[in-house]
Amino acid sequence: AAAGDVSAGKQKSAACAACHAADGNSPSPDFPKLAGQNAGYIAKQLSDFKSGARENAIMAPIAQGLSEQDMLDLAAYFASQEVAAGAVAEDLIEAGRQLYRGGNAQSGVPACMACHGPNGKGIPSAKWPMLSSQYSKYTETQLHQFAKGNRANDPNSMMRDIAGRLSEAEIKAVSAYVSGL
Ligand code: HEM
Ligand code: HEM
Incomplete structure (x- = not known):
């Protein structure tokens, strides 16, 4: 499989920032954090949103616009970010x-x-x-x-x-x- 490119992914991530934040630490608990998530997992989820295998009304149309290379680049970018600590109950x-x-x-x-x-x-x-x-x-x-x-x-x-x-x-x-x- 082709590799993802972190800097290309950063460029493409503007479309994600409103919900997942520029560095992948989503500002709202309504949206998952992507920072530090495993790249292979991220790319697979995007592919599954695009095919409809994973159903989500928000992510489906977004994933439609992504090529396989886009998915690899975005996955490499978000995986390279550091996740912010979560709340402790x-x-x-x-x-x-x-x-x-x-x-x-x-x-x-x-x-x-x-x-x-x-x-x-x-x-x-x-x-x-x-x-x-x-x-x-x-x-x-x-x-x-x-x-x-x-x-x-x-x-x-x-x-x-x-x-x-x-x-x-x-x-x-x-x-x-x-x-x-
Ligand atoms: C979920 C990536 C744009 C809202 C996800 C997941 C990924 C992802 C990988 C799954 C996370 C996981 O399984 O842990 C992206 C990328 C984007 C983008 C790469 C830009 C190309 C957006 C935007 C919104 C959004 C703009 C809001 C309008 C959501 C929501 C979920 C989600 C609500 C949770 C879906 C569920 O519950 O199954 N996103 N996203 N995303 N994203 Fe995005
Ligand atoms: C996915 C929780 C046990 C394998 C997930 C996700 C959550 C979760 C929340 C989705 C993550 C995301 O959307 O970002 C848990 C909890 C467990 C548990 C709370 C124990 C009670 C296991 C075990 C296995 C496993 C024992 C392996 C045998 C997987 C795999 C995925 C996944 C392969 C991704 C594929 C998919 O979407 O189905 N898990 N898990 N988990 N988990 Fe677990």
């Missing part, structure tokens, strides 16, 4: 930490850490996303989307099964925990 992080690191044997939930890494950085080579420092609102929304089967752009991913086994309290706790990671 002290009352939730202990429960979140337990689920993230140990899973829930009773409900059959594996440790999130197994795929998203002990520090929440994901596995770049596998296109598995970083979760650390992300807005908890966005993480909660994605877990709900997986649980409902609305996010199914990666048919091989275990996320729908995993999210479907999480209680609402677990979703809140783990989303708070990874925000502080």
